[in-house]
Amino acid sequence: MSASTERPALPDGVTVFERGWLSANNILLRGPDGSALIDSGYASHSAQTLALVGQALGGQPLDQLFNTHLHSDHCGGNAALQAAYPRLHTAIPPGEAELVRHWDEDRLSYQATGQHCPRFHFNAVLQPGQTLRLGAADWQVHAAPGHDPHSVVFFEPATRTLISADALWQTGFGVVFPELEGESAFDAVGATLDLIESLAPRTVIPGHGAVFHDAPAALEVARRRLDGFQRQPDKHQQYATKVLLKFKLLEWQQIDLPDLARWMQRTPYMVTAAQRQGQAPDGAWLRDLVGQLLASGAARLDGERLLNL
Structure with missing residues (x-):
């Protein structure tokens, strides 16, 4: 009997909105206890984000919003979602909470990159090591520094599904922004790739690009890319x-x-x-x-x- 070629299914209640490269992918999770969205895209795509979420929810409210990290293509739609859903509970990764609270664009990435992100607020800070009930499943929060020192990823162990943000794409990983500021971060990228390998995901929902199911191949590509950058910064x-x-x-x-x-x-x-x-x-x-x-x-x-x- 030949081996099955059937691809692993996403956890129940998970919908992935694959966006263009200006906006990060959005992941909607629905379950008996409510709905959650992970990452909100870029500001200029906010109307499309609202339309996608609203259509999927069928008139029901969005209850929770989480950001894997605070680059503008991942949180640029936060303000629009908060305006559309006044009771929306928003949680962000640790490390930049005070910068968001006081909206310090000089120390957030928006001024340095010449990008736009409307001001938003938050209600809580994500803590690596915690487990959250999102949609119909329990998701682990893991620190994933490198691309961004404060980034997190989400892992659902029952189906071994990883929401990897920009820590792992099918073709590599995101720009290592601390390196642009003169801070060593390539080792952190490698440590995060090691973490992902240890989780052994069967399905990866990246921050950009299509969902994929061959994490070992993607990790090999990412490590070759990292090695090249380390050799020639x-x-x-x-x-x-x-x-x-x-x-x-x-x-x-x-x-x-x-x-x-x-x-x-x-x-x-x-x-x-x-x-x-x-x-x-x-x-x-x-x-x-x-x-x-x-x-x-x-x-x-x-x-x-x-x-x-």
Whole structure:
């Protein structure tokens, strides 16, 4: 008898809204005790997030909102959801609670990345090691530093389902943001990959991209990528700047090159990246960065206007 090729099912009551790369995937969990959403997407996609959640709930309220981490593509829809559901209980990872309480955009990532996140509030802080009843199952909360030092992942042991955020994608993992600030974090990425391997998930719901079922293969890809970045940190810096520019281009869809140069000059991560190469965040450095996007097919030029592809 041949081995079964049937893919593992998601836990009962789990719906995954796979979003484009501007917004993180949203995971809706429904059960007898209410509903919960993990991650809320980017601010400019808030109307779509509300529509997806509202349609799935069929007029019932959303009870709880959780963020795996506080990058703008994962919590940018928080404010809109809180406005739509006034009784919504929101929990965020530990580490940045006071920054959110006082809305310190200089120390949150939004100012540094040149991204937008409407102010939101929270009711509780997630604690790694705790188990939460979400939807119809019990989910473990695990610390997952690296991409973000305060990130968490959620694991449901009965079906071995992992909500991995940006700690593991099918093709790698997210930009290691602490490294952009001069803080060592590649070892933390490796430790989080080791954690995921120890959990042995059968199903992975990543922060971006489709649900997948071959965690060992994804971990192998991620470790090769991490090894390359550790050997040549400049490659990570180059990758990160391209990702940040592509992210903004997804939001803008098109921008004139002079306006792009002005955005680069006032975006701290871009300024720092250019300075590390002894250049300014415009001129030759910017032309080279745009050229890399063009060569990869991520954008095209129409005269002096850069267009998203």
